[in-house]
Amino acid sequence: MELTGKNMIGNKLSNESNATFFCENPATGKKLEPAFYEASPNEINEAIEKANHAFQQYRNKTGKEKAEFLEAIADEILALNDQLIVRAMEESGLPEARLTGERGRTVGQLKLFAQLLREGSWVDARIDTADPDRKPLPKPDIRSMQKALGPVGVFGASNFPLAFSVAGGDTVAALAAGCTVIFKAHPAHPGTSELVGLAIQNAVRKTGMPEGTFSMVQGRSTDVGMTIVRHPLIKAIGFTGSYYGGKALFDEANKRPSPIPVYAEMGSTNPVFILPRILNEKGEKIAQELAASVTLGVGQFCTNPGLVFIGQTENESKFIDQLSRQVNEINAGVMLTSGIQNNYQKGIEKLSSIDGVSILAKGKSDGEGVRGTPHVLHATAALFQQRHELEEEVFGPSTLTVTADSKEELLQVAKQLSGHLTATIQGTEEDLNEYAELVTILEQKVGRVLINGYPTGVEVCHAMVHGGPFPATTDSRTTSVGTLAIHRFTRPVCYQDFPQSLLPAELKDDNSLSIWRLVNGERKK
Numbered sequence: 148m149e150l151t152g153k154n155m156i157g158n159k160l161s162n163e164s165n166a167t168f169f170c171e172n173p174a175t176g177k178k179l180e181p182a183f184y185e186a187s188p189n190e191i192n193e194a195i196e197k198a199n200h201a202f203q204q205y206r207n208k209t210g211k212e213k214a215e216f217l218e219a220i221a222d223e224i225l226a227l228n229d230q231l232i233v234r235a236m237e238e239s240g241l242p243e244a245r246l247t248g249e250r251g252r253t254v255g256q257l258k259l260f261a262q263l264l265r266e267g268s269w270v271d272a273r274i275d276t277a278d279p280d281r282k283p284l285p286k287p288d289i290r291s292m293q294k295a296l297g298p299v300g301v302f303g304a305s306n307f308p309l310a311f312s313v314a315g316g317d318t319v320a321a322l323a324a325g326c327t328v329i330f331k332a333h334p335a336h337p338g339t340s341e342l343v344g345l346a347i348q349n350a351v352r353k354t355g356m357p358e359g360t361f362s363m364v365q366g367r368s369t370d371v372g373m374t375i376v377r378h379p380l381i382k383a384i385g386f387t388g389s390y391y392g393g394k395a396l397f398d399e400a401n402k403r404p405s406p407i408p409v410y411a412e413m414g415s416t417n418p419v420f421i422l423p424r425i426l427n428e429k430g431e432k433i434a435q436e437l438a439a440s441v442t443l444g445v446g447q448f449c450t451n452p453g454l455v456f457i458g459q460t461e462n463e464s465k466f467i468d469q470l471s472r473q474v475n476e477i478n479a480g481v482m483l484t485s486g487i488q489n490n491y492q493k494g495i496e497k498l499s500s501i502d503g504v505s506i507l508a509k510g511k512s513d514g515e516g517v518r519g520t521p522h523v524l525h526a527t528a529a530l531f532q533q534r535h536e537l538e539e540e541v542f543g544p545s546t547l548t549v550t551a552d553s554k555e556e557l558l559q560v561a562k563q564l565s566g567h568l569t570a571t572i573q574g575t576e577e578d579l580n581e582y583a584e585l586v587t588i589l590e591q592k593v594g595r596v597l598i599n600g601y602p603t604g605v606e607v608c609h610a611m612v613h614g615g616p617f618p619a620t621t622d623s624r625t626t627s628v629g630t631l632a633i634h635r636f637t638r639p640v641c642y643q644d645f646p647q648s649l650l651p652a653e654l655k656d657d658n659s660l661s662i663w664r665l666v667n668g669e670r671k672k
Contacts, residue, residue, distance in 0.1 A: 148230060148345065152183040152337070154190050155344050155363040157197040158351065163187040168367040170337055173240040173517040174481045183337040186364035191329075191374045197359030198298035198327040199380045204357045206295045206325040209652075210660075213323060214261035216354045220314055221257040223346035223353075224250065231342050235308045238336040240481035240516065245444070249309045256316060256607045256628075260323040263609075263630045269293070272653045272664040277644070287644050290654040293637040295325030297382035300375040302396070303333035303340060304387035305483050306447045311627075312336070313343035313363060316607075317385030317410070320632035326382070327360050329375060334367040335484050341365075369395075376400050376409075383636055386411040387449070387627060390540070390618055397621045410635045411621040412614065414540040415568035416453035416547075417602045420557065420589075422574035422582055423460035425599075430466040433573060437546075438473035440601040442510070442521045445480035446544030447487070450569055450602040453540060455548045456528070458557050458582075463550055470548070471508035471523050478511045479518040480544065488517045491543030495522055498541065503530045510544070519543045528556045532563055554582070561588045566616025566623065569595045569602035592616060594626065 152167070153160040166185035169178045186194075208216075224231070235246045263269050270292045277288035299321040304311035311317075313330055321328050332340035344363040351360050364371055376384055376399045384400060386393050386409065393411030400409045421433060440452055455470075457463045482488045499506050503526055510521030522545035531537050531549050551557040564570075570589040574582060579598070589596050594615035605613050611629035614620045620627075625635050647655055653662060661672055 194362035201357035201359030210264040214264040219350035268663040324636040418454040422578035434469035474508040494541030
């Protein structure tokens with residue numbers, strides 16, 4: 148399949164603008180063909196108008212029809228074969244094995260949402276039947292369920308060219324909910340995005356979905372994204388990226404005459420708490436595993452542990468030395484873009500310039516291309532409590548170790564934390580019992596708490612919560628991974644005293660779909 152560099156406006160390709168850009172291979176610096184066309188305001192408006200028109204039909208597609216559409220997207224992505232992986236490698240510098248696994252995850256989450264749609268109970272149907280004899284007033288018949296919001300704007304992430312991109316979690320959740328999607332491709336991997344976008348276009352045609360169900364626009368400037376956010380027909384935004392990018396979209400959406408929800412996942416330092424007894428028993432093993440988690444993917448996952456809090460123990464210095472030796476032996480890896488590398492270097496410089504922060508380890512910096520060198524830094528818990536910038540994310544392969552002088556100081560540091568995606572506790576059974584309060588604190592700070600594990604690696608399943616309080620996300624009530632994400636793009640609609648003929652199938656008495664419903668307060672089929 149030959150790349151065109153054009154925007155996808157419904158089922159057509161378009162290049163109205165004269166503005167173009169290229170992406171580069173971060174491993175070699177080589178400019179990659181073709182040039183990609185920046186979407187014009189007219190093209191964006193046309194895409195959104197088509198999405199709004201298509202929504203009036205797509206919103207009423209059955210769960211089975213939408214499931215078949217998602218499964219067709221999965222099949223079309225797999226049909227791209229090696230072309231998709233090769234292009235993604237060229238644009239991201241990521242290895243073949245990582246991208247092959249990410250393609251599997253992308254296809255897997257499409258199929259998981261299809262399974263959810265076929266079962267159907269996700270709509271949360273609620274029925275309270277009428278009681279005309281109730282005194283002093285008769286009770287009406289009231290029924291409700293979740294319904295799609297409307298056209299949704301989705302922004303691709305830089306660090307996952309497939310799983311958090313064109314057919315990634317936000318797109319899949321929105322399509323599953325019954326929303327149409329206008330996707331803003333990330334300029335770091337426009338060719339990969341075009342290939343997946345064409346796969347979705349093919350699935351739209353093959354399953355008979357209305358034109359405009361999916362569109363994709365390209366652009367390096369912020370104007371393209373802001374034009375989507377400001378458009379009055381857009382009803383929600385999904386975003387994965389930096390704090391500054393997500394906050395800018397959130398602020399802009401709230402300036403609209405009719406504000407809309409922005410579900411922005413904006414990064415996290417994912418604190419790890421290592422309690423005294425487990426450090427004494429397994430310090431060397433934890434040092435090895437932690438070094439691997441910190442540097443996994445060159446530290447470019449939103450779940451890499453960027454903060455390590457160490458409870459008071461006579462072995463804390465030994466552990467930090469072990470962690471430092473591990474990181475000293477790790478080679479610098481290719482980062483996704485020169486911009487990400489520059490920001491990483493500035494972040495390390497900013498932290499290390501703070502009086503009381505020291506660099507304990509620095510990995511090997513050999514190699515060509517855009518590379519990030521692993522680092523371990525150190526500060527005391529007392530300093531951490533004074534300098535709030537020590538908690539800020541440095542996106543790349545580094546971590547800040549923080550040593551506490553007492554249990555009380557460790558708990559106080561935890562209470563001071565802002566919002567993060569994850570928090571991890573490493574401890575023996577005795578540790579966990581002694582520090583039980585730590586769990587109570589951390590469940591107020593993050594979306595996912597782990598015991599004796601590492602935060603890198605996010606399982607795509609029904610129970611996963613990949614979110615957290617601000618500034619990790621703009622809405623801590625949702626997730627960007629797993630089927631709960633479908634509720635980002637729905638709202639409840641109530642039907643009072645409706646005749647059976649006008650009710651959605653999910654709310655009719657016969658329950659022809661055989662879904663679970665809450666009927667007069669009792670969950671039943």
